[in-house]
Amino acid sequence: MSELAESIRWNDDGLVPAVVQDAVSKEVLMLAYMNRESLAKTLETGETWFWSRSRGELWNKGATSGHKQKVKSIAYDCDGDALLVQVEQIGPACHTGKYTCFHHEIKPDGNAGREPAADRFRMLGELERI
Amino acid sequence: MSELAESIRWNDDGLVPAVVQDAVSKEVLMLAYMNRESLAKTLETGETWFWSRSRGELWNKGATSGHKQKVKSIAYDCDGDALLVQVEQIGPACHTGKYTCFHHEIKPDGNAGREPAADRFRMLGELERI
Numbered sequence: 689m690s691e692l693a694e695s696i697r698w699n700d701d702g703l704v705p706a707v708v709q710d711a712v713s714k715e716v717l718m719l720a721y722m723n724r725e726s727l728a729k730t731l732e733t734g735e736t737w738f739w740s741r742s743r744g745e746l747w748n749k750g751a752t753s754g755h756k757q758k759v760k761s762i763a764y765d766c767d768g769d770a771l772l773v774q775v776e777q778i779g780p781a782c783h784t785g786k787y788t789c790f791h792h793e794i795k796p797d798g799n800a801g802r803e804p805a806a807d808r809f810r811m812l813g814e815l816e817r818i
Numbered sequence: 819m820s821e822l823a824e825s826i827r828w829n830d831d832g833l834v835p836a837v838v839q840d841a842v843s844k845e846v847l848m849l850a851y852m853n854r855e856s857l858a859k860t861l862e863t864g865e866t867w868f869w870s871r872s873r874g875e876l877w878n879k880g881a882t883s884g885h886k887q888k889v890k891s892i893a894y895d896c897d898g899d900a901l902l903v904q905v906e907q908i909g910p911a912c913h914t915g916k917y918t919c920f921h922h923e924i925k926p927d928g929n930a931g932r933e934p935a936a937d938r939f940r941m942l943g944e945l946e947r948i
Contacts, residue, residue, distance in 0.1 A: 695922070705835050705849060705900075707837050707846055707849060709846055713844075714843075714844030714845070715844070716837055716839055716846065716902050718895065718900075719835060719837060719895065719899075719900040761923055761924065762923070762924045763920040763921065763922055763923040763924065764920070764922045765848065765849065765919040765920045765921075765922070766912050766913065766914050766916070766919045766921065766922075767919075768922075769849075770835075770848075770849040770919075770920075772846050772920040782896050783896065784896050786896070789895040789896045789897075789900075790893040790894070790895050790900075790902040791893065791895075791896065792825070792893055792894045792895070792896075792898075793891060793892070793893040794891070794892045794893065794894075
């Protein structure tokens with residue numbers, strides 16, 4: 689086991705969450721999970737590889753869609769239980785066709801009331817009733 | 819249970835990972851976990867509240883250090899199992915005094931060899947041997 693792999697605090701399933709960020713726009717694109725093998729393949733190929741918890745298999749992001757991510761940098765955090773991967777994103781990151789997976793937005797401050805999307809009013813109300 | 823809380827796919831521990839990003843610089847600051855109560859308190863107060871897995875308690879980020887995070891927006895992702903919280907960060911986000919928790923950086927491409935920090939050479943080698 690390398691020193692780095694030991695610096696990472698893999699969870700009980702052998703995974704670590706990886707935040708993927710556009711290296712240029714700095715937009716946060718998605719969050720997925722890596723295991724040791726997917727991190728190794730990411731480093732080896734310069735493309736992102738994750739562990740699909742639902743399918744129980746490695747996946748090379750964009751292998752089917754062509755919407756690959758070219759790795760620009762990888763960092764791990766102060767307590768080693770999260771990764772930040774900065775990438776050049778080819779096409780949209782989200783399987784829905786949106787650029788980022790984080791497209792369900794809520795603004796919890798007063799400005800939310802001035803947003804045009806009617807759904808935001810409803811969602812804000814929902815949030816406040818949690 | 820509100821519609822929104824049901825839109826979020828809380829894990830078996832009732833938690834969801836929350837990526838915290840500086841709303842202005844777009845730097846990713848940290849990743850922490852929220853449960854229903856901490857998300858509700860975050861929305862209610864406009865400051866970030868998380869669930870500390872190690873201490874088993876709610877924590878208001880910056881309550882001790884003063885390095886609070888004022889919430890500018892919250893989004894959840896396409897499959898509802900991650901949050902993105904954009905904040906105004908007061909002081910450094912990391913308990914080490916660094917601005918971001920993601921300060922252990924590796925550049926897996928060839929450019930890493932031209933970085934001045936000697937540690938990067940060693941870490942890159944470690945990564946390749948995983």
